[in-house]
Amino acid sequence: MTDLETRPAPPPRVGAVRRAAPALAGYAAVRAVGLVVLALWSAARGTSAHTLLTARWDALWYTRVAELGYGYEVRLPNGDVHADLAFFPLLPWLERAGAALTPLSYADAGLLVTTLASLAAAWGIFAVAEHVYDRRVGVCAVLVWAALPVGVVQSMAYSESLFTALAAWALYAVLTGRLVTAGLLAAPAGLTRPVGAAVVAAVWAAALTSYVRDRRTRGGALSIRPAVGMLLAPLGAAGYVLWVGRRTGQGLLGYLDVQAGWRNGFDGGYAFARFIAGKFTSFPAALAGVGLIAGVVLVLWLYGVGVRQRQPLPLLVYTGVVTALALCASSYFGSKPRLLLPAFPLLLPLARALARIRLPRSAAILGTATAVSALYGAFWLNGSGPP
Template identity: 80%
Template structure:
């Protein structure tokens, strides 16, 4: 139902036992992906460890952990790439991990991502199990694991950490734990700019709950002050960092937008992405890629429409909608859009439901085949020239 209906969560021990098949399956898929990456990298003479911990965004995060903010690179075309574009929670955890263990910043980031990916898988299961049942929950986790860009879940990137915080914040909303939901949303806002999607989900759900209470008091059994406190906590992380960047750069509250502009990144409603797709039709080989992009975007939009038609809970619809809009309507880094969509796990729930209706051998065969293809693609992708 799109109207918010909350009920208490099960005891933690029972919840872990219930999620165990999903977590074991997720770990197996991730192990397969890492084996494929190691074999492919070994054949090419590259280091799988370096690809996972010390290239592209992972390198920027470790620089923040080791050097703090203020590092920037000036490109020949005049663009300025500042590490202020990267939100601080992952670097903080990398620094903490390196302080309390023998790990380097990079390896601490990999450890954080590994643990966070398991937490994310558990959170996705908890949400899907609550909405559609245990079997659909297992299928949702496995489908998230076998996504073509699933190898990012094993990198020292912030996607796994963000997805874990987002999933558990949404679960807290669904179970009426508003203060927890707000606190986790605040942490998500310290992780990635798309933390705004979690904040929006908490706020819209809380407002809907207040409106529902006017018709039927105490709809979720939570005192109004808890919902209000959750709403207050939710934006603190993102707002705090953005305001700090503005103060640090001397450019005021919107200084973070200037930082993103230095990376040629912003929100243009999808205009630049549409131009990029259109430009692929200038030759036959690239036209095939253009068709693939159009099909991919159409699939994402169709899945969201199905989510709405199936009556997913309101916070899931708001969260998935904002994540999708921010990913598709950003003005740069078009090759990274699949990765930016990785946290939008509610889009997978209709497919998880369909898979859950199949007999176990058939669903296992489908997931197994897709897992192998995803592992091979991930190894190929990371050994390519551009960032994921």
Template identity: 70%
Template sequence: MRRAAPALAGYAAVRLLGLAGLALWAAARDTDPLVRLTARWDSLWYARIAESGYGYTVRLPNGDVHSDLAFFPLLPWLERGIAAVVPLSHAHAGFLVSAVASLAAAWGIFAVADLVLGRRAGVCAAVLWAALPVGIVQSMAYSESLFTALAAWSLYAVLSGRWPLAGALALLAGLTRPVGLAVAAAVWAGAVASFVRERSASTADGAPDGPRDLHAVRAGLSPPPRGASPWPRALGMLLAPLGAAGYVLWVGHRTGRGLFGYLDVQAGWRNGFDGGVAFARFVAGLFVSVPGALAGTALIAGVLLLGWLLLAGVRARLPLPLLLYAGLVALLALCASSYFGSKPRLLVPAFPLLLPVAAAAARARPAPAAALLGLAAAVSAVYGGLWLTGSGPP
């Protein structure tokens, strides 16, 4: 905690600035900022599940069927548990979960970046994650903060060779969001890579005996000490996919559609994986007017920036589990046929994409780095308040 204190203080400062920005925009528009954080959009669905369980469905005039089975259960479970022991509504309990989970996520992001890039980069990474343009989502009664906390600490456990812990946290991440399978994939990739490194080391003269050497950590191939039991790693691999797979199978059983049940539920929300076709059509449709063309150009630039950040991570030799996790989160966000407005927040958990920027900020002189982070925090506060009191996240 002492080592992470600057990162947590920086994170909290940026998020408090964001909440202050939301309060100012809400006052200007005569709306309640707490309602925007706890009782709008998906937070209503989570609170309803926490209060009454699954089974609520809305049939829209256009034929769409919105079922609460689309929402994974861990956040509603926590909301229900908290509301049962403290005098909070389920929605406000969700806000409390996000507040605590966002700090845990910032700590986990710092821990990963500190392990791979050093302490200054860890502090910068936590602050950059707080200062995302849609960082206000981290303070909502949504599942992004909870999922990112579980994912970050699972990845840290992978990099430090704590396989049962990595698998258990991946299991919980899989009960939080469908993209939890990206965490499970990272656990599997790290476990296989560590096994390959262990086998190579066992045949090399003078190979290191422990998993903590810097090269192993940076390569994401941290094996257990020679002679250690392989069962902890196997247990981690076994646990990792059980959360997401278990919920999907339960939905299939409940709907009577087997493996296709959850896909049917998502189709009712017009969600699915189409390889980015819907997103490409949306962007192309913007180029019918000058303002739309500017927006479309900005979106294309944003996608290219994501690709550049991932490539920068490869060039920086970030550990394989981090690259695989970030790549899968970005791929699922951009290539899903979901509402375009949801894509920015779906990218919030992809924190490893920020690590090359954090490393550059850590190498820079303190004054320019602080100015850059401060500017990002100010932009996030202004945009987040404007966005949440306007169209907001779907």
């Protein structure tokens, strides 16, 4: 399938869930192993796995917004201002709705939202991979995504799973030629994380490609649906950014000022490169520097493989924007693996390779990856954790 082609969505059928069932069951099993290891590790250290998943780091900010609304900020001794306006509103809105409709606390409602969203994300990843390749690649893609070293974030009250679910299904809608649906999904994705711009870019790329194709094949007769999809896609992100600008009195630059208070911005990777270079000042730190370089090279290599394998243009655009925003942010270097979680198309070359080998060998590889992911996730959350 070339990057200019889309195939129609398969007809509705009762077996849709059945086709995805192995992927969803495998995903649940991988994440269950991770949670069990986290619980045992935390119990041995006298910490609470539940607290680590629902009431630490960014999860606290989301819960506070859900309970009290926006307006909280922390002023640090160095003059930085950490304002809750940096956190997009869809997850807090869902936490508030969950707490209102159930006996759950805001934090536990966030965990419920994340659990459901992670399953929706797994299904969306399966749908994309199956559509582009086949069912076995779809299953492998989901299992690889579940077994990533930072896969435990998928089970936290964070927004990565919710965003990935919306992004994956928006991309599936793009690939099946339903650009209005894609725009409707891109809009809430833009209310979830700043990287919602990647979904917008994918929808726009598909819409422009559709216009070019229609001009060639229909003699100038153009459909209005691509234009509607293009208009819908940025509404969520644009609406929130404009609202922040009005609230702060800074106009279009308001959200950038909020991010600057967190010392976060886009510098083309300069600060990250300096951070890596700084690791080579001593031998133990140099090993971490080598690991970081290897990780960046791996990400770029996987993207290059996707290009060579002629992944559809919307996938390449989406992955490229997610990767650029993750690697070229000027702060929170330890969070970059977490920020790359939504870039699931990077994993499609690995999924294809796993799908081509014999089942016992692929099962052994995925089993090892699951164990490593579970151990690393438990170690990570009981240590520095995600910033």
